[in-house]
Amino acid sequence: MSKTRILTVIVVVAAVVVWLLSGILTDSPSEAVVSLAEAKEIRDAEESAETGVLVRAKRSTAVQQDDTILLRGRIVDRNQATVPARTGGQVIARYVEIGDSVATGDVLCELDPEDRQALVDVAKDALDLAEKEFKSVTTLTERGFEQELDTARKKAQLSASKQALLAAEIELENTKITAPIDGIVDMVHANLGDYVSLGSPCATILVLDPVYAQGFVAEEHIVSLTLGSSATVTLPNGESRDGELSFISKKAEENSRTFRVEIELSNEDFSISSGMSANIEIVVDSTLAHQVPTSVALLDQDGSLGVKLVASNDVVEFRRVSIVREDPDGIWVSGLPERATIITVGQGLVVEGERVTVDFE
Structure with a gap:
């Protein structure tokens, strides 16, 4: 075979091979891979659209x-009594100390009665005599042996004797100085052996039940408050007490333009002291x-x-x-x-x- 024929055969075979390979490459695996990725992306998008x-x-x-107003305030007491002597004399006994709880009628101090008991006894005897004389003259007047003027005179003497006895008994009773209210003894003024005169103080009593948490509200909030609103007061030890709004001032403070408010708190055990600081939370609305x-x-x-x-x-x-x-x-x-x-x-x-x-x- 000549060299020319051999070269021609090689060219033809090469052309056939190229043609065959071109068909395979046209339907390439890479195109199939891209199609799968696109299909997955489409499916994910469809699922996302359905589920979100x-x-x-x-x-x-x-x-x-509760919608509340918060205030910083303090505990105050509304009442205290400085108990005076109602007669003069030397203190022979004092039955209370600072911090003691007392009830109305408890004896705080006692003065030397001196001759007051004797004066009571004399007044009793005088009253007994006046009663007998009045009874006697009344009987005689009814029988016509005494004039009505004598009866009136004896009646007046009887009345005076009763008043004299009452005054003597009160004077004797006044030697015992008693508590006019329930509370806590905040101060004692008379010591054993002291001589006190009429009006001299024996002790000071604080009324600590109830007590009041006092605070000041800004003028823009005062219109939302009503008496009786619920409130919570938190004490320095973290203890909380519930109470009600019992006072709203109708006059603003001169300098701050705030209004004084008070919450009444029960204090039967006297555990809340006057002057304590307090955080106050007042309910103005509920939602x-x-x-x-x-x-x-x-x-x-x-x-x-x-x-x-x-x-x-x-x-x-x-x-x-x-x-x-x-x-x-x-x-x-x-x-x-x-x-x-x-x-x-x-x-x-x-x-x-x-x-x-x-x-x-």
Whole structure:
């Protein structure tokens, strides 16, 4: 075979091989791989459209929350009595010390009665004589042996004798200085052996049941207060006492333009002392509210505060809210339905009207 024929055969074979390879490369595996990736992406998009973005949410039920005014104040007492001597004399006994509890009628101090008992005895004898004389003259007058003027004179003497005995008994009783009210002895003024005159103080008694938590309210809040409103007073030791708003001043303080208010507190055990500092929380309104984490609250385009909910059809809904109060666990907000599904994670990734898939807490 000549060299020319051999070269021709080689060219023809090469052309056939190239043609065969071109068919295989045209239906390449790479095109098949791309088609599978596109199909998966399409399926994911379809599933996402059906199920929505995954968010975390919690089911919440509103509870009653109080809208309150917070004040810094102090405990005050409304009444105290400095008990005076009602006669003069030397103190022969003192039955109380500072801090003692006393009841009405308890003896605080006792003075030397001196001759007061003798004066009572004399007055009793005089009264006995006057009664006998009056009885005798009355009998004689009825029989016509005495004039009515004599009867009137004896009647006056009898009345005077009764008054004299009463005065002597009171004078003797006044040697015992008694408590006019229930309370706590805040101060003693008379010591054993002291001579006290009429009006000299024996002791000072504080009335500590009830006591009053006193604070001052800014003028913009005073219109929202009403007598009888519930209030809670927290004492320095952390103890809380419930009471009612018992006084609202009708006149503002000259310098601060604030109004004095008082909350009456029961203090039967005298455990609350006058002058203590107190934190006062007065209820001005009550509303249904949900507790949510602070991070849940968002601002809409108008700058209004709100949270995102999941409606019954799994669609995102934005609801404007108002903060009722704050505590260490978050904020309490009003403006939501009584029962709500609140988005707690992913709220920034979804918009109102978007369908979502919910993972409940």
